[in-house]
Structures are given as structure tokens and as C-alpha cells.
Amino acid sequence: MGKSKVAALPGWFSLDGEPHLIGSRCTACGTYYFPVRTMACRNPACGKDDLEQVPLSRTGKLWSFTDACYQPPEPFVAPEPFVPFAIAAVELEHERMTVLGQVTGGIEVSQLRLGMTMEIVLEPLFADEATESLIWKWRPV
Amino acid sequence: MNTEIAILGVGMHPWGKWGKNFVEYGLVAARAALADAGIDWRKVQFVSGAATIRCGYPGYVAGATFAQALGWQGAQVNTSYAACASGSQALAAARSKILSGECEVALVIGADTTPKGFLAPQKGERPDDPDWVRFRVGITNPTYFGLYARRRMGLYGDTQEDFARVKVKNANHGFGNPNARYRKRFSIDEVAASAMVANPLRLMDICATSDGAAALIVSSLDFARRHGRGDAVRIAAISTVAPTFASEILEMPDLATDSAVAAEAHRFRSALPRKAYEEAGIGPADVDVAEVYDLSTALELDWYEDLQFCPRGEAARLVREGVTSLGGRLPVNPSGGLACFGEAVPAQALAQVCELAWQLRGAAGERQVDGAKVGITANQGLFGHGSSVIVKK
Ligand SMILES: [Zn+2]
Numbered sequence: 001m002g003k004s005k006v007a008a009l010p011g012w013f014s015l016d017g018e019p020h021l022i023g024s025r026c027t028a029c030g031t032y033y034f035p036v037r038t039m040a041c042r043n044p045a046c047g048k049d050d051l052e053q054v055p056l057s058r059t060g061k062l063w064s065f066t067d068a069c070y071q072p073p074e075p076f077v078a079p080e081p082f083v084p085f086a087i088a089a090v091e092l093e094h095e096r097m098t099v100l101g102q103v104t105g106g107i108e109v110s111q112l113r114l115g116m117t118m119e120i121v122l123e124p125l126f127a128d129e130a131t132e133s134l135i136w137k138w139r140p141v
Numbered sequence: 142m143n144t145e146i147a148i149l150g151v152g153m154h155p156w157g158k159w160g161k162n163f164v165e166y167g168l169v170a171a172r173a174a175l176a177d178a179g180i181d182w183r184k185v186q187f188v189s190g191a192a193t194i195r196c197g198y199p200g201y202v203a204g205a206t207f208a209q210a211l212g213w214q215g216a217q218v219n220t221s222y223a224a225c226a227s228g229s230q231a232l233a234a235a236r237s238k239i240l241s242g243e244c245e246v247a248l249v250i251g252a253d254t255t256p257k258g259f260l261a262p263q264k265g266e267r268p269d270d271p272d273w274v275r276f277r278v279g280i281t282n283p284t285y286f287g288l289y290a291r292r293r294m295g296l297y298g299d300t301q302e303d304f305a306r307v308k309v310k311n312a313n314h315g316f317g318n319p320n321a322r323y324r325k326r327f328s329i330d331e332v333a334a335s336a337m338v339a340n341p342l343r344l345m346d347i348c349a350t351s352d353g354a355a356a357l358i359v360s361s362l363d364f365a366r367r368h369g370r371g372d373a374v375r376i377a378a379i380s381t382v383a384p385t386f387a388s389e390i391l392e393m394p395d396l397a398t399d400s401a402v403a404a405e406a407h408r409f410r411s412a413l414p415r416k417a418y419e420e421a422g423i424g425p426a427d428v429d430v431a432e433v434y435d436l437s438t439a440l441e442l443d444w445y446e447d448l449q450f451c452p453r454g455e456a457a458r459l460v461r462e463g464v465t466s467l468g469g470r471l472p473v474n475p476s477g478g479l480a481c482f483g484e485a486v487p488a489q490a491l492a493q494v495c496e497l498a499w500q501l502r503g504a505a506g507e508r509q510v511d512g513a514k515v516g517i518t519a520n521q522g523l524f525g526h527g528s529s530v531i532v533k534k
Contacts, residue, residue: 008277009277009278030402031402032402034396042399064291065291066283066339073262075262098398100275101278101396114292
């Protein structure tokens with residue numbers, strides 16, 4: 001039997017169907033938020049309170065990228081031994097916002113270029129004997 | 142309305158990893174600033190401290206901590222916390238007191254003792270705290286610096302060699318600075334040989350964290366004149382503006398920018414000096430020397446553009462041509478910058494002002510910028526904090 005899969009950050013992305021980030025949208029001015037926001041819209045020209053939960057675009061353009069060559073400090077849970085990973089900032093065209101995340105395992109900085117199309121996938125962030133804690137990662141399309 | 146105040150005295154405790162209590166560093170800096178000003182401690186009417194969050198309760202009430210350490214003498218105290226801009230906010234608090242006539246002379250002070258390695262978040266599971274969340278996902282401070290640097294390479298054609306040039310320049314500048322922690326010259330090859338941390342940035346491209354302290358004695362212009370210091374250098378602007386929605390650039394510690402669907406995207410770093418120029422009634426062409434927050438080598442280049450020293454995308458040319466080196470038209474970070482100091486958060490923005498004061502007095506020794514009359518600082522930290530201070534003769 002496989003390990004059970006849970007969200008490392010519950011409510012930040014969907015675990016069912018095609019993976020996507022879960023955000024909010026102000027019903028008055030259309031501004032998007034990630035992660036989900038339940039309080040007032042932060043657009044100072046709006047200030048309304050009605051925010052609806054929405055799925056965010058699954059793909060975007062690579063705004064910039066880097067990597068983590070050294071193990072980040074806690075609360076990061078590192079595998080033994082630590083495996084460096086790439087990191088991407090991806091512009092969601094429709095939402096006009098940039099979202100950060102790890103790049104899917106095995107992809108190195110040398111394989112990335114600004115402007116590439118990237119898509120959301122779910123992969124383990126860390127795991128114990130029974131459970132895999134998943135997180136969103138960016139993968140070149 | 143005249144909004145200028147005088148800098149009567151400046152003082153620092155050298156940056157390093159000394160393993161002592163932050164209060165000790167602060168005392169050294171405060172006494173040095175008082176001696177430089179020729180002011181008896183008992184004359185100081187307001188103590189404006191920049192808080193440190195790493196040194197327990199005394200750090201949260203830094204203003205009172207330093208006032209007690211120097212000997213309670215009935216002055217008013219205040220403590221400011223604004224991440225990397227804490228020192229500038231403490232300075233702004235002192236300026237407000239002075240300009241409102243509530244006090245004539247103030248001590249502004251910041252000191253810190255820092256842990257080794259990455260700056261980590263506070264303990265405990267806090268999924269509502271963006272600073273906790275980003276470390277959970279593996280996003281450290283160098284991640285953001287790496288993203289900004291790579292973006293420059295992709296958009297403007299900057300190279301890792303350009304970034305290394307910034308380190309070489311700042312290492313040359315700080316080589317003779319007695320307050321700097323790292324006093325060693327580097328070649329481009331040595332920078333290139335250091336370990337990769339956050340591609341394209343290497344260990345030598347990224348600043349360390351340090352212990353250190355900086356202090357200023359500031360006063361009304363009238364007080365300065367009465368004490369024979371009518372010629373003291375002046376603070377002409379202190380900008381500590383918050384960002385304007387929507388954010389254009391991913392900022393620490395966020396995992397996403399604002400959405401620019403309904404509001405234009407704004408670049409926070411540019412807003413800080415823009416407000417300072419406006420307040421001082423001067424422009425970038427008037428600046429002779431600058432101290433900017435080089436958390437990374439590539440970030441120093443971003444600052445050149447945000448300070449309007451050159452059009453967007455052309456900063457690497459300034460460092461290649463030596464414009465921002467000592468002896469160039471517009472030296473940047475003559476102190477050696479964070480590259481030579483490492484970051485001591487609550488002291489750093491004040492250290493920048495100390496350096497400008499020495500430069501404008503013509504007292505900077507071998508790192509003197511000839512004939513400097515106007516200087517500007519720029520810094521930015523977490524959670525919408527940043528500052529830009531203009532000092533002039
Ligand atoms: Zn709204």
C-alpha cells in the first residue's frame with residue numbers, strides 16, 4: 001500500500017484532479033490573491049470585503065529562476081542527504097501576478113530560460129513512513 | 142519650512158563576530174558619537190533606538206536599554222522597528238522631535254548580535270506567517286537575490302563577471318576601513334572560484350550577517366550654531382515610504398507578488414530614493430557619493446537604476462567603466478558596503494549615514510571621495526520597509 005498524500009500547506013493547492021493553486025479573487029475589482037485571502041481586498045482603491053475562492057492558472061511564463069545549493073534552515077525538512085533544487089518565479093498572465101516555487105526534481109538551472117512556459121505539478125516536499133506531504137512545483141512544459 | 146537637522150557626531154563599533162552582548166557594542170558607538178559631537182551625555186534629551194529582535198526583551202526596547210547603559214538621566218526614549226530600515230526610522234523619530242521643538246539634541250543608535258549562517262525565522266509552527274511558510278518551502282534570502290540577479294542577466298545581458306566586479310570594487314573600498322569586518326582584496330577569479338549559493342550568485346556575491354553598532358548625535362540647526370557647529374553636515378531628507386499596491390517584484394518573504402489586474406504595478410525600491418530626492422529638492426545629478434544596500438553584488442546594480450544614476454538596464458556599464466569606484470564620477474559604497482561589513486540589521490542604515498557624514502566632512506581618509514557635498518543612502522528590508530537618507534554639506 002502506498003503512503004497517504006497530504007498537502008504540506010493545506011488549502012494552498014488542490015489535491016484532486018489537475019493540480020492547481022488555490023487563490024482568491026475580489027468580486028469588486030477582480031484582484032487575485034495567493035494564498036487564499038479571506039479578509040479585505042488590499043487594493044487601496046477598492047477596499048471591499050467580498051473575496052471568492054478561485055483556481056489559479058496552471059501555467060505561466062518563467063520570470064526568473066535560481067537554486068538552493070545549500071540546505072535551507074528549519075522549518076524546511078531536508079532529505080538525507082540534502083539534494084539541491086532549482087527555484088522558479090512564474091508570471092501568471094491572466095492573474096498578472098508572479099508565484100514562486102521549487103522546480104520539479106531533476107531539472108537544473110542550466111535547463112531553464114526566462115520566458116519559458118512552466119506548469120504546476122505536485123511533488124513531495126517531505127515524507128515520513130506513512131505520509132507524503134506534497135507541495136506545488138514548477139515544471140517546464 | 143526648513144526640515145533639516147545637523148549631524149553633530151557619529152560613532153561606530155567595528156563590525157565582526159565578537160560574541161558579546163549587543164549593549165556593549167552600542168555603548169562603544171554611543172560614546173564615540175558623543176565624543177565626536179563634544180556633547181555631554183546628560184545634555185541629550187531624546188534617545189531613539191533601533192530595535193533588534195534577536196537579543197530578547199532588551200533588544201525590543203533598545204532605546205531604553207542604551208539610555209540605561211549610558212546612565213539614566215531623564216531623557217525621553219523611543220524604540221523603532223522596521224527591519225533593515227529600523228535605523229532610519231529611529232532617525233526619522235529624532236528628526237520629528239527636533240523639528241517640532243520637543244527636543245534640541247538626540248542620540249540615534251542601533252546595535253546587533255547575529256547568529257551564524259542564514260537568517261532563520263523564529264521558532265514554532267506558524268503557517269499564517271509568510272516568513273515561516275517560505276522557509277518551509279525552502280526559500281531563503283539568497284533565493285530572492287538569485288532571482289533578481291538572473292533576471293538582470295536575462296533582460297540586460299549582465300554577466301556573473303559584472304557581479305564579481307561589484308565585489309572587487311567594494312573590497313577595494315573597504316580594505317582600509319577600520320570599522321569593516323572583511324578587509325581583504327579580491328580578484329574576479331577569486332569571486333568566481335567561491336561556492337555557488339543561489340545561482341548565479343556565489344558565496345562572495347552575498348553579504349554575511351555581523352555584529353556591530355552605529356550611533357549619531359543629531360540636533361536642531363539652531364543648537365548646532367549655538368555650539369559653534371553651524372558648519373555641521375545636515376540631513377536633508379529621510380524617506381521611509383511604504384510600497385504602493387500592486388507590487389511589481391517578488392519581495393521577501395512573499396511567495397507571490399500582488400496581482401496587477403486592477404492597479405498598476407509599482408517598484409518599491411525606486412519609490413524610496415524618489416521621495417528622498419523630492420524632500421531634499423535635489424536630483425540624482427546632484428549626488429557625489431552613495432551608500433547602497435548591497436545584500437548581493439547584483440542588487441547593488443539594481444540600486445544604481447532605482448537611484449536613477451543610469452537608465453534601467455545600464456548599471457553594469459557604470460561598474461565596468463569604474464564610474465562607481467573611488468576616483469570615478471560617482472563612487473558607491475566607499476565604506477566597502479555590506480560586502481565588507483556584513484549586515485547588522487538595526488545598525489546598518491545608521492552606519493550608511495555615518496559613512497556619508499565622514500565623507501562630507503572630508504574625514505574619510507584613504508577612502509575619501511574628493512569634494513563630496515551631497516550623499517544618499519538606500520536600503521530595503523522585509524515587510525515593506527526601506528529607507529533613503531540624503532546628507533549634505
Ligand atoms: Zn478589490
